[in-house]
Amino acid sequence: MAMKTKSFSNMQCSIARTLDHVGSWWSLLIIRDAMMGARRFKHFQENLGIAKNTLTSRLNDLVEGGILEKVPAGSGLTYEEYALTERGRELAPVIIALAQWGDKWVAHEKGPSTVITVKASGEQLPRIWPRDEDGEVMALRAVGMRRANGAPPKIWTEEEE
Amino acid sequence: MAMKTKSFSNMQCSIARTLDHVGSWWSLLIIRDAMMGARRFKHFQENLGIAKNTLTSRLNDLVEGGILEKVPAGSGLTYEEYALTERGRELAPVIIALAQWGDKWVAHEKGPSTVITVKASGEQLPRIWPRDEDGEVMALRAVGMRRANGAPPKIWTEEEE
DNA sequence: CTACACGGTCCTATATTGCAACCAACAAGC
DNA sequence: GCTTGTTGGTTGCAATATAGGACCGTGTAG
Numbered sequence: 001m002a003m004k005t006k007s008f009s010n011m012q013c014s015i016a017r018t019l020d021h022v023g024s025w026w027s028l029l030i031i032r033d034a035m036m037g038a039r040r041f042k043h044f045q046e047n048l049g050i051a052k053n054t055l056t057s058r059l060n061d062l063v064e065g066g067i068l069e070k071v072p073a074g075s076g077l078t079y080e081e082y083a084l085t086e087r088g089r090e091l092a093p094v095i096i097a098l099a100q101w102g103d104k105w106v107a108h109e110k111g112p113s114t115v116i117t118v119k120a121s122g123e124q125l126p127r128i129w130p131r132d133e134d135g136e137v138m139a140l141r142a143v144g145m146r147r148a149n150g151a152p153p154k155i156w157t158e159e160e161e
Numbered sequence: 162m163a164m165k166t167k168s169f170s171n172m173q174c175s176i177a178r179t180l181d182h183v184g185s186w187w188s189l190l191i192i193r194d195a196m197m198g199a200r201r202f203k204h205f206q207e208n209l210g211i212a213k214n215t216l217t218s219r220l221n222d223l224v225e226g227g228i229l230e231k232v233p234a235g236s237g238l239t240y241e242e243y244a245l246t247e248r249g250r251e252l253a254p255v256i257i258a259l260a261q262w263g264d265k266w267v268a269h270e271k272g273p274s275t276v277i278t279v280k281a282s283g284e285q286l287p288r289i290w291p292r293d294e295d296g297e298v299m300a301l302r303a304v305g306m307r308r309a310n311g312a313p314p315k316i317w318t319e320e321e322e
Numbered sequence: 323c324t325a326c327a328c329g330g331t332c333c334t335a336t337a338t339t340g341c342a343a344c345c346a347a348c349a350a351g352c
Numbered sequence: 353g354c355t356t357g358t359t360g361g362t363t364g365c366a367a368t369a370t371a372g373g374a375c376c377g378t379g380t381a382g
Binding site: 148 | 172181277282
């Protein structure tokens with residue numbers, strides 16, 4: 001699906017499989033703009049400064065991947081717009097995590113250009129972070145990653161956390 | 162920093178700035194492996210099936226970006242290993258969000274190869290998701306994204322959410 | 323002294339991206 | 353009815369990045 005030399009889609013890892021859909025340079029920025037209300041070709045193009053043929057490719061990939069869908073623009077309008085599907089909207093945690101990491105670690109001198117908020121209060125959204133079964137924020141060292149049963153083994157076996 | 166045609170690093174948007182560090186095809190998979198304990202060049206190479214020169218580039222970029230650092234492997238050992246910095250470890254929410262999205266929407270027929278857990282209980286980590294100031298899980302429609310004061314305006318002005 | 327593992331570098335072929343030109347469909351102005 | 357401009361693309365070409373394999377210097381094992 002993604003147009004690169006080596007596809008991740010046959011990998012079993014969910015991260016790789018996700019990146020196969022949204023891992024190319026512009027995909028997540030297109031999704032970000034879609035979440036902020038961009039719907040038309042020109043919106044993405046003008047806002048991102050992306051080349052038109054590249055944008056065409058990315059949009060087609062995202063539609064094919066079920067993240068965007070083409071919908072009629074409205075009564076009387078002839079063109080179609082690009083709208084996020086539920087699948088696409090559920091990428092919000094990824095977008096939020098990226099934005100918050102960037103705010104903390106590689107902030108622009110002028111501050112962030114986008115603020116993610118709790119609509120009800122207008123306040124800035126709290127940091128998205130792993131939580132345990134009780135909803136308590138966890139230290140990262142308390143998060144484990146292990147191979148699933150039946151998964152191909154890792155190569156490095158010197159130690160296990 | 163990242164070696165692509167057009168750099169995102171001068172964009173004000175935090176998402177773009179983050180992607181400038183981790184947006185290339187392999188970066189996030191390298192970080193995933195590092196989180197699972199990979200430390201040596203060969204670990205990444207064998208596990209990912211990435212070309213060696215590409216791996217060299219990506220590792221150098223990540224070190225330059227402060228996400229990995231080279232550390233002496235240990236007493237008596239001559240080589241250096243790649244270890245996540247705090248900056249790198251804090252990408253965990255991104256990795257988790259990608260993994261959980263993939264598990265839900267593009268799962269492999271054999272199931273996930275990696276399971277992310279709460280170490281204390283061994284249970285699967287709950288879904289990482291935006292929460293309000295009280296720690297309550299939010300509906301995505303309750304999350305707002307708006308331009309910061311002073312940010313360049315969006316091009317599309319037809320509607321505001 | 324020889325062989326091999328490790329962590330690279332260098333070269334070439336292919337794939338992807340950026341850029342600019344071009345184009346068809348439609349709308350607005352005159 | 354004709355011209356112009358906007359939109360949403362497509363097509364070529366040049367530049368860049370990736371995959372793959374050959375090669376290499378250092379260190380270790382035998």
